Amino acid sequence: xxxxxxxxxxxxxxxxxxxxxxxxxxxxxxxxxxxxxxxxxxxxxxxxxxxxxxxxxxxxxxxxxxxxxxxxxxxxxxxxxxxxxxxxxxxxxxxxxxxxxxxxxxxxxxxxxxxxxxxxxxxxxxxxxxxxxxxxxxxxxxxxxxxxxxxxxxxxxxxxxxxxxxxxxxxxxxxxxxxxxxxxxxxxxxxxxxxxxxxxxxxxxxxxxxxxxxxxxxxxxxxxxxxxxxxxxxxxxxxxxxxxxxxxxxxxxxxxxxxxxxxxxxxxxxxxxxxxxxxxxxxxxxxxxxxxxxxxxxxxxxxxxxxxxxxxxxxxxxxxxxxxxxxxxxxxxxxxxxxxxxxxxxxxxxxxxxxxxxxxxxxxxxxxxxxxxxxxxxxxxxxxxxxxxxxxxxxxxxxxxxxxxxxxxxxxxxxxxxxxxxxxxxxxxxxxxxxxxxxxxxxxxxxxxxxxxxxxxxxxxxxxxxxxxxxxxxxxxxxxxxxxxxxxxxxxxxxxxxxxxxxxxxxxxxxxxxxxxxxxxxxxxxxxxxxxxxxxxxxxxxxxxxxxxxxxxxxxxxxxxxxxxxxxxxxxxxxxxxxxxxxxxxxxxxxxxxxxxxxxxxxxxxxxxxxxxx
DNA sequence: ATAGGGTTAG
Numbered sequence: 001x002x003x004x005x006x007x008x009x010x011x012x013x014x015x016x017x018x019x020x021x022x023x024x025x026x027x028x029x030x031x032x033x034x035x036x037x038x039x040x041x042x043x044x045x046x047x048x049x050x051x052x053x054x055x056x057x058x059x060x061x062x063x064x065x066x067x068x069x070x071x072x073x074x075x076x077x078x079x080x081x082x083x084x085x086x087x088x089x090x091x092x093x094x095x096x097x098x099x100x101x102x103x104x105x106x107x108x109x110x111x112x113x114x115x116x117x118x119x120x121x122x123x124x125x126x127x128x129x130x131x132x133x134x135x136x137x138x139x140x141x142x143x144x145x146x147x148x149x150x151x152x153x154x155x156x157x158x159x160x161x162x163x164x165x166x167x168x169x170x171x172x173x174x175x176x177x178x179x180x181x182x183x184x185x186x187x188x189x190x191x192x193x194x195x196x197x198x199x200x201x202x203x204x205x206x207x208x209x210x211x212x213x214x215x216x217x218x219x220x221x222x223x224x225x226x227x228x229x230x231x232x233x234x235x236x237x238x239x240x241x242x243x244x245x246x247x248x249x250x251x252x253x254x255x256x257x258x259x260x261x262x263x264x265x266x267x268x269x270x271x272x273x274x275x276x277x278x279x280x281x282x283x284x285x286x287x288x289x290x291x292x293x294x295x296x297x298x299x300x301x302x303x304x305x306x307x308x309x310x311x312x313x314x315x316x317x318x319x320x321x322x323x324x325x326x327x328x329x330x331x332x333x334x335x336x337x338x339x340x341x342x343x344x345x346x347x348x349x350x351x352x353x354x355x356x357x358x359x360x361x362x363x364x365x366x367x368x369x370x371x372x373x374x375x376x377x378x379x380x381x382x383x384x385x386x387x388x389x390x391x392x393x394x395x396x397x398x399x400x401x402x403x404x405x406x407x408x409x410x411x412x413x414x415x416x417x418x419x420x421x422x423x424x425x426x427x428x429x430x431x432x433x434x435x436x437x438x439x440x441x442x443x444x445x446x447x448x449x450x451x452x453x454x455x456x457x458x459x460x461x462x463x464x465x466x467x468x469x470x471x472x473x474x475x476x477x478x479x480x481x482x483x484x485x486x487x488x489x490x491x492x493x494x495x496x497x498x499x500x501x502x503x504x505x506x507x508x509x510x511x512x513x514x515x516x517x518x519x520x521x522x523x524x525x526x527x528x529x530x531x532x533x534x535x536x537x538x539x540x541x542x543x544x545x546x547x548x549x550x551x552x553x554x555x556x557x558x559x560x561x562x563x564x565x566x567x568x569x570x571x572x573x574x575x576x577x578x579x580x581x582x583x584x585x586x587x588x589x590x591x592x593x594x595x596x597x598x599x600x601x602x603x604x605x606x607x608x609x610x611x612x613x614x
Numbered sequence: 615a616t617a618g619g620g621t622t623a624g
Contacts, residue, residue: 042615049616078616114617146618153619180619211620218621243621250622281622312623347624380624 010043016050025051025061044069045076052083059087066096074100078111085119093119094128108135110144117150121157129154130163142170149181156185164189176202180209187216192225207239215247223251224491227260240271242279249282256568256595258290259489275303281310288317291566291593291600308339315348321600322609324356343375350384354391362388383412390420391613395429411440418450422457423613430454445471445478446572453575483551484568487558494550501550503557510553517587518580546577548594556588564591572596572614582606 012028020028029038029047038044044066051062066072066080077096084093097116100106108116113136120129133151141147148171155163164185171178179202186195199205199213210233217226230248233240245268252261265283273279280303287296300306300314311334318327331349334341341349346369353362366385369375382405389398398417402409414436421430430451437447448471455463481496494501501507548569555565573581573596585592586606594601602609 045616075615082616109616111616118618144618149618175618177619182619184620206619208620213620215620241620246621276621278622283622285623307622309622314623316623342623344624351624378624 010037010046012037013043013047013050016047020051020058022058022061025058029065038065038069041071041073041076044072045079048076049079049083052080052087059083059089059092063092072099074106074109074112077106078109078115081112081119082115085115085122090119090122108139110141110147113139113141113144114146114150117147117154121150121154124157126158129158143172145171145175145178149178152178152181152185156181156188159189161186161189161191176204176206176209180212183209184212184216187213188219190220192216192220192222205238207241207244210238211241211243211247214244215250218247218251218254221254223254223257226251240267240273242273242276245273246279246282249279249286253282253286253289255486255491256290256484256566257486257489257491258287258292258566259486260491261286261290263489277303277305277307277310281307281313284310284317285313288313288320289595291321291564291595291602293317293321293323306337306339308342308345311337311339312342312345312348315345315352319348319351319355320595320598322355322602324352324354324358327352328356328358328361341373341375343369343378343381346375346377347380347384350381350388354384354388357392359388359392359394379407379410379412382407383410383416386413387416387420390416391423393420393424395420395424395426399429399432409436411437411444414440415444415446418447422450422454425454425457427454427458427460442474443476445476448476449478479571481547482570483547485551485555485566487555492551492554494547494554496547498547498550501554503554506557507550507553510557511549514549514553514556514580514584514588518583521583521587523580523583546574548573548577549580552581552584552592555592556584556590561590564593567592567594569594569596572598573601578608578612578614582608 012032016025016028032038032043032047038047048062048066051058051065062080062083066076069076077100081093081096084090084096093116097108097112100108100112113132116132117129117136120132136142136147148167151167152164155161155167164182168174168178168182174182179198183195183199186192186198195213195216199209202209210229214226214229214233217223217229226247230244233244245264248264249261252264264286268275268279280299283299284296287293287299296314296317300310303310311330315327315330318324318330327348331341331345331352334345346365349365350362353359353365363385366377366381369377369381382401385401386398389395389401395417398420402413402417405413414433418430418433418437421427421433434447434451437444441447448467452464452467455461455467483494485492485494492501548567551567552565555567559565573594578601581592581594581601581603583606584590585603592603594603596614599610599614601614
């Protein structure tokens with residue numbers, strides 16, 4: 001609402017806000033024209049900016065207003081460039097930039113370039129961005145602090161860290177804002193170590209600087225570092241705000257650290273931070289991805305405002321947790337509420353259909369993307385449809401769909417088919433899919449593992465060892481599995497075969513007990529080559545080595561009876577672990593919730609919520 | 615008279 005500050009000076013223009021209808025705008029326009037007020041470039045600029053900024057859907061109209069003006073000045077045009085740079089159609093900024101350039105009596109100023117650089121960042125304009133940079137240098141604005149920090153932001157968005165460094169090196173005395181922009185740029189581009197060095201060297205740091213560094217850690221996956229820095233921020237008595245908490249929550253989400261996430265939620269309430277849409281959405285995402293979907297929905301319904309992120313987060317959580325019908329219900333409510341779904345929303349819609357097995361409905365939603373919402377389906381959506389057919393056992397329709405994709409099928413599409421082939425034990429199609437997958441991603445260990453499982457299922461041991469040989473010769477390595485469990489607010493990480501935990505002795509004893517009790521109840525350890533889940537030297541002892549089993553054992557030792565064991569795993573759960581976990585949930589009478597890289601498994605009484613499909 | 619850095623979903 002900052003635009004209202006300057007506008008309030010004129011009584012009529014000050015009336016314009018987001019609720020002003022187009023008809024009312026036209027009346028005001030006529031009135032202003034009749035009084036000759038729009039000949040005043042100041043008022044015109046304010047009017048145009050008010051229309052556009054307070055309601056982006058009015059941009060068209062503000063353009064018309066401007067077009068009817070005979071000689072807009074730079075202020076007026078800057079206002080509209082600014083409005084466009086923040087809108088969903090930033091490219092239209094250039095129309096007005098060109099106007100400035102082509103008018104003999106006009107010349108762009110430092111404001112123009114500040115906004116235009118923003119536009120380029122929004123557009124990820126790889127070519128135009130640098131050319132705007134060249135333009136502003138021609139006009140001699142490269143030493144303007146606003147322009148400089150804007151350029152650093154832009155190059156970070158464009159993924160040109162080198163250019164960020166060049167701009168930054170050219171700043172004689174970088175101020176707080178510029179330094180923060182650079183910290184953020186480096187962290188976003190993956191050089192978080194350098195970002196931290198810069199951050200540590202800053203002579204003074206305000207909350208935004210801290211937030212930049214914390215979110216830098218959170219965004220590059222260094223969640224524990226993000227949390228550590230947040231604690232440091234509190235120790236130093238820096239004022240924590242909503243944005244800080246959003247990053248903290250995002251770190252908790254990635255760790256699957258429900259206790260810490262709950263603590264962060266309580267912190268927000270205790271400190272009376274504003275429950276903004278962004279913060280609310282981060283909370284929903286945290287609860288959903290830490291396996292507490294009820295709490296996620298409680299937060300969801302408690303919010304005053306929900307945007308497309310909010311709805312999509314809730315829907316994604318429901319789909320991930322296997323609540324497909326509920327996800328589709330929320331989707332209907334979202335539409336009733338007048339919030340436009342986007343591509344991300346549709347990923348959840350299609351996954352929900354897939355989970356429920358609603359093949360036709362899923363296909364209709366897919367079609368509606370283009371027809372009803374003007375959204376072009378992306379690779380992910382095609383992958384979802386393959387999965388939709390595949391899970392329903394309609395493997396050849398899945399294949400047919402892949403064959404008719406308008407673009408080259410990606411690894412995700414073949415991967416979805418391969419997974420379906422594993423579930424439905426179709427060796428022939430599985431071979432085809434994995435061959436394609438390997439063509440696309442020669443080092444995709446998942447393709448080999450799934451293919452090997454398919455061969456093993458059909459007792460084709462020669463082919464199993466063949467797959468293993470190929471993997472070896474190509475140097476395909478499996479990403480080390482890692483499972484995380486939180487106990488008393490402390491996050492414990494277990495890697496495959498990792499015995500470094502302080503209490504490993506107890507864990508080993510518990511693994512032994514699990515194994516004994518499993519055998520007693522008739523479980524036969526799967527030591528045949530099915531378990532060639534290509535983890536090399538682990539076969540003989542596979543039962544005890546997969547990271548989730550170690551984490552579950554640790555949970556059984558440390559968590560009180562009746563407390564669910566929550567595990568976050570970086571890979572998909574393997575077949576055997578899935579079986580074993582089902583049995584543990586029954587034998588030890590313990591609810592076990594595993595978040596793998598795709599979805600949730602809620603194990604209870606010997607059953608899993610995924611019903612064997614994942 | 616219009617500026618610059620931090621925050622959410624696949």
